[in-house]
Amino acid sequence: KVLKCQFILFQAIITNQNQWDEMLLTKGVVVIDVYQAWCGPCKAVVNLLRKLKNEFGEDDVLHFAVAEADNIPTLQPFRNKCEPVFLFCVNGKIVAIVRGVNGPLISKKITELVQEEREIAAGKKERTEVLTKQILKDAGFVIEAAEEKMLTEEQIRVVEDASRQLAFFFPNFGIQKTDQKVEKTLALIRPSLLKERRCKYSIMQRIKDDGFKIAMQKEIILTEEQTREFYKEHENQDYFPVLLEQMTSGPTLVLALTRENAVAHWRDLLGPKVVEEAKKENPNSLRAKYAVDNIPIGQLHGSSTPNDAEKELQFFFPREHTLALIKPDAAKKHKDDIMQKVKDAGFVISKIKEEALTREMAIQFYKDHEGKPFFNQLVTCMTEGPSVIMVLTKENAVEDWRQLMGPTDPEVAKETSPESIRAQFAQDILSNAVHGSSDREHALSSIECIFGEIDIN
Secondary structure, three states, X not given: OOOOOOEEOOEEEEOOHHHHXXXXXXXXXXXXXXXXXXXXXXXXXXXXXXXXXXXXXXXXXXXXXXXXXXXXXXXXXXXXXXXXXXXXXXXXXXXXXEEOOOHHHHHHHHHHHHHHHHHHHOOOOOOOOOOXXXXXXXXXXXXXXXXXXXXXXXXXXXXXXXXXXXXXXXXXXXXXXXOOOEEEEEEEEOHHHXXXXXXXXXXXXXXXXXXOEEEEEEEEOOOHHHHHHHOHHHOOOOXXXXXXXXXXXXXXXXXXXXXXXXHHHHHHHXXXXXXXXHHHHOOOXXXXXXXXXXXXEOOEEEOOOHHHHHHHHHHHOOEEEEEEXXXXXXXXXXXXXXXXXXXXXXXXXXXXXXXXXXXXXXXXXXXXXXXXXXXXXXXXXXXOOEEEEEEEEEEOHHHHHHHHHOOOOHHHHHHHOOOOHHHHHOOOOOOOOEEEOOOHHHHHHHHHHHHOOOOOO
């Protein structure tokens, strides 16, 4: 992706957060001269950088930029510093830092990174983008997603050097992302494209590569009525009959995506709405790359504005309520830890109380298991002391709470969902820490059983 910034000679000028975010989409190595507005970029290394660009620039793997720290929230820790700072970014991740006009070190670092990128491109080496999570955290970086990989000694040294320098010169570097606006946006992969499973997986990977998190997802077959309601603002357009036919022809994949400035970034990744325009203006955009023959409309959708995103997400992921219960033994030993996981998962606790269930309540909760050998023992476990009983509210609340609980059997949970509540806090299959409603209807009846008729917004 080409830097969408103005250029002075060979260096992109980055003066605001949007341009910084665009820079992070650049493939290859980007060397960023971070400067203060009052003193400007470092002129002492321009000839060196130009020389390196001429040496390595043939395959477009090396890029240079200057970034004004004063107006870029991400660069807040670098403000009010009089000494030049050079950041080294590879495929959107800052991997090293050099402070001061140290020509030999800058040259060495650029050479190492470019050579590594070339080896990866030639298939001689595997990429190890995510290095050591703790080292990166110590350096002040926020890790959006990670996987563990083996490190070479050189890679460890590079990151540890960056970590030590950041910790020494910028002790508050960890606050770098607090000013950035994390948004949600809606993304749709329409039926004709979804049928091509290879395309689906490729798009999902592109989404992750561009820094999005998938907060929620589901496949849904829209009725004509639902399609007309969702696209009612387009009903008078010439293309609407084609859109209506397309959207009701099979399952649509619905995604809730999050990242900084998610709405604008997703729209930029999609490209123009009209397929022919997308192919001409932005051939690397998703709508251009994943166009379906003989269909003039793009096969992907994104919200136009943050307000639209909120409405569209509500359409596909309406706010739900579910009943959640911390069982007596877990309530006694792990209440605070479980409550923290509930909050961290984004649930709103609309109602809460602590009380021991009566035998009648427990029987009502587990009536589907009545007559099974373990039923009486289960009822006894549920009534042996106070439980924490909550009404949890959020989009997709019923299914999200079931995912957070994990499988019923804690041994299975440890294998398949090690971060789940049951994997971490359950004793056995009966005393398995938490209980939740199985579906929306069960949630509403259970809430009424415990709290009576209540008005929850």
